[in-house]
Amino acid sequence: MHMADALISPIVGGTMWAATSGVMAYSIKKVQHDMDDNKIPLMGVMGAFVFAAQMINFSIPGTGSSGHLAGGMLLAILLGPYAGFLTMASVLLIQALFFADGGLLAYGCNVFNLGFFSCFVAYPMIDKWFIRDEMTSKRIFAASMVSSVVALQIGAFSVVLQTFLSGKTELPFGTFALFMQPIHLGIGVVEGLVTAAVVTYVWKARPEIIEKSIHGQELNGHSMKKVITTLAIVAVIVGSVFSWFASASPDGLEWSMLKTAGETELETPDGIHKTLSQIQTKVSFLPDYEFKNHESDEAVPTEAGEPWPAVSAGTSISGIIGGLITLLSAVFTGFMISIAKRRKKRIIV
Amino acid sequence: MSHHKIETKSLGYSYPDGHVAIKNISFSIHHGESVGIIGANGAGKSTLLMLLMGILFPNQGEILVGDVHVTKNTLSMIRQRLGMVFQDPDDQLFMTTIYDDVAFGPRNYRLDENEVEQRVMNALETVGISHLKERAPFKLSGGEKRAAAIAAVLSMEPDVLIMDEPTAALDPKSRRRLINLLKGFEHTKIITSHDLDMVLEVCKRIIVIKDGEIAADGNGEDILTNADLLDACGLEIPLALQNCPVCGVNKDKERWVK
Amino acid sequence: MNSMANFSNTLYNMGVMNDLARKDTPIHRIHPLAKVLTTFVYLLILVSFDRYEISGLLPLIFYPLLVFLFAELPAGPILKRILFVEPFIIGIGILNPFFDQEIVIIGGIALSRGWITFFSIFIKSGLAVTAGLLLMATTGMDKLAAALRLLKIPRLFVLQLLLTYRYISLLMEEVARTIRAYSLRAPTHKGVHRSAWGSLAGQLLLRTLDRAQRIYQAMCLRGFTGEYHTGEDAHMQWRDFIYVISWSIFFVIIRLYNIPMVIGALLMGVIR
Structure with a gap:
């Protein structure tokens, strides 16, 4: 518990x-x-x-x-x-x-x-x-x-x-x-x-x-x-x-909970988030990378030609690449530090 | 130095359930004496120690430390002068590190932290475990725990050391180390134990207790060679004074006693 | 569950943590309060990530990694503990794919959103558990208590906490002995039989109460009057502040910018 x-x-x-x-x-x-x-x-x-x-x-x-x-x-x-x-x-x-x-x-x-x-x-x-x-x-x-x-x-x-x-x-x-x-x-x-x-x-x-x-x-x-x-x-x-x-009525509860808690969460992307991302594109060179804020049907393969999914696919790939690079650099850092430590010890010994 | 004297006058104590543990005990212990209190299980040794420390209060009679009566009001002062080492060091080492534990007493008496540190280090060096100061009590061996418990009492700089079964559960080497340590102390010592060989070595004077009363009080060697007395009190002659069971050589009592 | 294995496991764990905390490395020398604060900022940032976030979480791995390396900790005991806790999280999180089956495409692979939330929880719990364990493995109970006192946690609670910590191993050994004696005379029983529930646990309890009484006496004999005094605790130095602040800035940057996404986007831009 x-x-x-x-x-x-x-x-x-x-x-x-x-x-x-x-x-x-x-x-x-x-x-x-x-x-x-x-x-x-x-x-x-x-x-x-x-x-x-x-x-x-x-x-x-x-x-x-x-x-x-x-x-x-x-x-x-x-x-x-x-x-x-x-x-x-x-x-x-x-x-x-x-x-x-x-x-x-x-x-x-x-x-x-x-x-x-x-x-x-x-x-x-x-x-x-x-x-x-x-x-x-x-x-x-x-x-x-x-x-x-x-x-x-x-x-x-x-x-x-x-x-x-x-x-x-x-x-x-x-x-x-x-x-x-x-x-x-x-x-x-x-x-x-x-x-x-x-x-x-x-x-x-x-x-x-x-x-x-x-x-x-x-x-x-x-x-x-x-x-x-x-x-x-x-x-x-x-x-x-x-x-x-x-x-x-489990569905009813889900629905009512969605109404109280979920909807605001779902609504913001369209309103606030769009403005935010507009500001973001203005102040930075980054494309909008947050796939979670799109309605998921926009990411369905059939709409692959549309501009939204193209960005979505692009962002998700850049997410994966970036994630891998992050993990690799973490591993690399780990190696460098332990090698450096070992050298130092050897010098002391 | 009369203010180091410990005196009991016709002490009596019975537990709330009616069990009479101590009957009419009177003795006087002078500065620098080392006294062994021996007796069979249930004879009243532990109760007597608790009365001396003011954990229990007598139903009759009185206890004087120096010229001060042991009462609720004088406890704080009395306990600074009497230091008691418990039978189970785990009951006494309750802090997370040895250092904090040894410092517990001095800090309770609001000494400043420099003084506390000096006392702690002195106490740890005396018992030879200053290298263990940052360790947790549960990581220590039995002998180390015992030493730490003694240090925890020494840091209060008491005039009198009271010990309940100090050699219980120690291996032979640790026991020997402890005996040597005890012999080196100049404090007044009151030790209860079933380890009569240790008592023989450490204590000049012995008080034998039987059914809550004093059965004998006198010179250590005299008492520990008195087979009839010891037998009547549920004890026996220390091994060091018994005849050798293998070669059958008769121990020369006179030579041991000098 | 095999209770004997459990005993030794628990005791072993506490022993390992205690030993690790006694090491002397740059991380161990950081003020305990600084480490407590850093851990909390880390956890707050970690759990504030959205449930669909995975890539943005990844840079957070640098904190446990660096602490781990600079504190020269062995990987075994910590990894073991994480593996021990993860199944519970998996148990709760594994249902996500069943409840949220909406499909998203990531790098050409179709996944249900439930899997994303599952992985997100999985990573979060791994990082949270590691951060907590690293705090203990580099600080230790006594120093943590000092940090709690600096945070104005009442002494009564701190003393009580220390006492509990101190007597766990002792009482566990006592319980282990009792169980061993029981099972030697009742080899076929899987657990303690109903007829012995009260007497076995009850006697342990009575012995524990007696011990508490003796401990109380030992405390009183050394001048305890209900107040718990400690030596002066060292306050944080400038380098401790720098430790907390620089880590916090790092965490906040990770929270604000999805760094892997930035790197990925940059690379993709270069490739195009």
């Missing part, structure tokens, strides 16, 4: 970075004010624990396959929402930096998709509906299951939305959603089962750990809860409407 840099646009990446930084700044403030200082090593080591626990294969009964823990919900339950969110953020940062698991520009998206929803949307549900008054194994099970499924469903939907808004792939919104949601339902169930098993075990062995973290860290009064609950409800409604719309 990690977003890659190649799939997002700068606007989506930047927006999510901003949102994530905001939540992080708020969480840091909360952690600094509310908690005893032993929270810091606890957060650090728990982050490492999640990293390590992700390596354990849990065989899923009756399926012959195995799944693993993502750990977002576990962190929220053990550390509370604010510390849990920060810990998830550092786990994701290390994954991005060392393993290119999720890109650096997409980091904001990933923290939001994997951290925010579990800590600030799903966790309050556990807190409020399941374990607050009375703790039993059944309640822990239900709480872990529901919260994990909810967190992963919203997270997956958020991935679909971010991918779609970035417009780097051709995947139709509905298809992608219909592909992602069921898969993450399965992943959510496994996550819920494992989280429930671990939390129940810890609760039976050392009840004070779970009880302290559940009762010790209320979210900041009712205002934060309200904001988050509203956010959650809106997200769920919007999500289900979209998915319903997507499954009912």
Whole structure:
């Protein structure tokens, strides 16, 4: 579920970075004010624990396959929402930096998709509906299951939305959603089962750990809860409407999305771009080289005699030649530098 | 130098679950002494160290470092004078590089960065690992980690070194290096260990603990040659003092003890 | 997935990155913040390219290439990591040709536009992954932390991040030992059986919590009071600024002018 840099646009990446930084700044403030200082090593080591626990294969009964823990919900339950969110953020940062698991520009998206929803949307549900008054194994099970499924469903939907808004792939919104949601339902169930098993075990062995973290860290009064609950409800409604719309009439959705997002993109070439390219031809000696801005039917072979495709063919060939020259010069530069380095070393030796 | 004295007066501690770990322990350790604290597993050694460091507070009795009581208010001052090396160096080396780890303590006491650097380099040179300063702790061997953990404590320039099982999990060469290092320190030393041969070499005085109480307190050689006492406390005579199992030669106790 | 291979792979990777970052080359000597900023400008420019763009992207290869050469990095580990990440991108991108089948002609070859977007994503992800890995391989975690502090990231987060990084390898080895002990006594199981889910992971968790407690004690004994102090971090020198600015100018030029197209057009003009 990690977003890659190649799939997002700068606007989506930047927006999510901003949102994530905001939540992080708020969480840091909360952690600094509310908690005893032993929270810091606890957060650090728990982050490492999640990293390590992700390596354990849990065989899923009756399926012959195995799944693993993502750990977002576990962190929220053990550390509370604010510390849990920060810990998830550092786990994701290390994954991005060392393993290119999720890109650096997409980091904001990933923290939001994997951290925010579990800590600030799903966790309050556990807190409020399941374990607050009375703790039993059944309640822990239900709480872990529901919260994990909810967190992963919203997270997956958020991935679909971010991918779609970035417009780097051709995947139709509905298809992608219909592909992602069921898969993450399965992943959510496994996550819920494992989280429930671990939390129940810890609760039976050392009840004070779970009880302290559940009762010790209320979210900041009712205002934060309200904001988050509203956010959650809106997200769920919007999500289900979209998915319903997507499954009912995928073409319609495509069309409406095209109208909102795509058309402006398609219209500009005729208007602004033409002027731009006119200016460009005036100020520079370059022909218009952007084939993507022509309607594609203009490039169909039957119209080869027309002036547009001629330019198009010319530009595409010059693109290929130029591209090859670029790559060759890259290789050449590489060789020159390594030869120069080797010479230098030899001289030193 | 009375201000280096460590004194406990009828110390008692029981854990929240009711387990009584320490009962009525009193001793006094003077400046420059090296004291081994030995006892079977669960005898209360680790609890005693935690009480000395102020990680736990006694239910009864009191601890004095110099003339200062160990209380919540005096902790900062006490901890500058007592340096504790943990049993597992991985618990103590939590920073990303050895340098930052050794500098952690001095920086917390807001020393200026030149002073910090000088202390770090001194500490690393003392334990002989200045070449490792930029390395990450997880890339070090067991012996190197132990040395780094000791350096991390030395950089605080404590008067007293407290060590929990310093030779645990060390290979024989690293263990020998550590023993030589410890013998070279002029600090007051309090060492808990099951490695009685090391204790015999490093500590002049030994306190034996059994079920949370002092079973014996006295000269190291006297205690470590007292087979009945050691046996009753779940210990045995150090190998260096036992008869050779291969050639059967009787170790001359008197000669070893001098 | 074979979890044992996974453990050693992960540990190996972190070890390799850590070792590479300790090298001493002109690139390694550049201030970490300068490298972080350059990487971000690079990524921003990279992802801002249109989804149909291929030729215009190509000059961006010079950045990773030059960094790679001047930092004297081995190709193996980095290439391996890229190969590891690309399948995911291919998985998502490979559907493009099915969804966008409009034909375009490029150099006499008819291609569906979907293939163009696919290649564009493929190249972008390769370059993005390389840029990120090169940042780590030439900087290292401790220096990156220093850069984060200069960016005014709160110390609490930085310390916590460093602790996580520090204890990953340790806890992974612990998990590996536990799994090994489990599988030795349950050789036929593919993964951990349901009956042991809670106890296996739960005990690891309890041990981890105890360790966190000991680490906290070790920190307190050395004067930790919730504040994390660091030495003064060196600020950027003029050559660090020049590094960021000149790369940025280079990237912006690439973004504004399709350089391969210019070269190609010039050549074509000469030929005609």
